[in-house]
Amino acid sequence: MAIALGLAVVLAIILDAVADGGPALAVLLYCLGIAAVRLPLRHSAPIGVLAIGGLLVEGAIHGRLGRDLSLILSACLVFLVAYSVKERRAARAAEAREAVLAERARIAREIHDILAHSLSAQLVHLEGAKLLLRADKTDEALDRVVHARDLAKSGLEEARRAVSALREDPPALPQALRTLAEDFQATTGRPCTLHISGAEHRLPPEAELALLRTAQEALTNVRRHAPGSPATVRLLYEPGSCDLRITNPASAEPGTPGGGYGLVGMRERAELLGGTLSAGETTDGFQVRLWVPA
Numbered sequence: 001m002a003i004a005l006g007l008a009v010v011l012a013i014i015l016d017a018v019a020d021g022g023p024a025l026a027v028l029l030y031c032l033g034i035a036a037v038r039l040p041l042r043h044s045a046p047i048g049v050l051a052i053g054g055l056l057v058e059g060a061i062h063g064r065l066g067r068d069l070s071l072i073l074s075a076c077l078v079f080l081v082a083y084s085v086k087e088r089r090a091a092r093a094a095e096a097r098e099a100v101l102a103e104r105a106r107i108a109r110e111i112h113d114i115l116a117h118s119l120s121a122q123l124v125h126l127e128g129a130k131l132l133l134r135a136d137k138t139d140e141a142l143d144r145v146v147h148a149r150d151l152a153k154s155g156l157e158e159a160r161r162a163v164s165a166l167r168e169d170p171p172a173l174p175q176a177l178r179t180l181a182e183d184f185q186a187t188t189g190r191p192c193t194l195h196i197s198g199a200e201h202r203l204p205p206e207a208e209l210a211l212l213r214t215a216q217e218a219l220t221n222v223r224r225h226a227p228g229s230p231a232t233v234r235l236l237y238e239p240g241s242c243d244l245r246i247t248n249p250a251s252a253e254p255g256t257p258g259g260g261y262g263l264v265g266m267r268e269r270a271e272l273l274g275g276t277l278s279a280g281e282t283t284d285g286f287q288v289r290l291w292v293p294a
Contacts, residue, residue, distance in 0.1 A: 002043040005035045006050055013054040017061070025071065029078045036082035048079045111159075119155065122148045154220070173208045174200055177215055177233055184219050190230045192219070198237025203294040210273055210292060211235070211244050214266045218246035218279075218288040221263070226251035226286065242294045249285040263288070 008031045015024035032051055035044040055072050125148040132141035171179075174196050181192040202208070215233060222231045229251040236243040263279050270277040275292035 033082040192231045195234045207294040214290045244290045247287045
């Protein structure tokens with residue numbers, strides 16, 4: 001293509017020198033535009049130099065350098081406009097690719113947050129059940145299997161919710177938190193109080209997702225590590241930020257041991273947004289707090 005366009009430029013200059021007509025100049029400008037749009041700069045630039053040099057030589061030979069100088073300016077303008085169009089197209093394509101990669105990363109993180117924690121906990125329970133069966137402790141082994149089944153059921157429900165959220169527009173954060181509180185109460189039989197203060201408004205999708213996943217993980221930990229305890233969820237909308245706190249009193253019943261990897265993932269998600277996540281004991285129980293700029 002570069003050779004063909006170069007030859008077309010030379011022929012257009014020769015035809016203009018012989019016939020001094022407009023069609024030859026139109027062909028010249030068209031070839032420069034095509035070269036700038038279709039070819040890389042290392043190939044299109046020599047064609048532009050060839051056109052400018054040919055026009056200068058033609059003007060010097062025929063004594064019409066003034067006319068050809070204006071034509072050279074027009075040729076440079078056409079080349080620059082066509083090249084800028086090409087660069088804008090490349091920039092939009094790059095932005096589209098980055099958006100696709102970011103969406104893939106978001107989906108991967110979402111699936112990991114949902115499944116990795118529940119699957120690792122299931123493996124721990126099943127491994128413990130295997131050891132208990134070898135020791136003829138069938139009742140304790142059955143209890144481990146039941147816990148693993150409950151974790152599998154919970155993970156499957158979370159995966160279905162995630163797929164549904166990817167297919168549809170997710171609900172607003174307050175509504176999603178109300179649903180979580182209702183699920184907690186229906187599952188545990190204990191109250192889950194939700195307090196929302198400040199002017200409610202939609203946050204960026206990444207911020208709403210981080211707040212929702214943190215609330216899910218915190219309420220899951222309450223069910224596992226503090227069985228029988230109620231929970232309180234507080235969401236505060238502030239100018240330029242949002243503050244989420246999940247608290248629960250200490251439980252007299254023994255909970256399921258765990259390593260807290262889910263909160264580690266939530267902390268990483270918060271840091272990606274420029275926020276902070278803290279989790280620890282309080283004077284009367286346990287609190288998980290997430291602050292994100294929004």
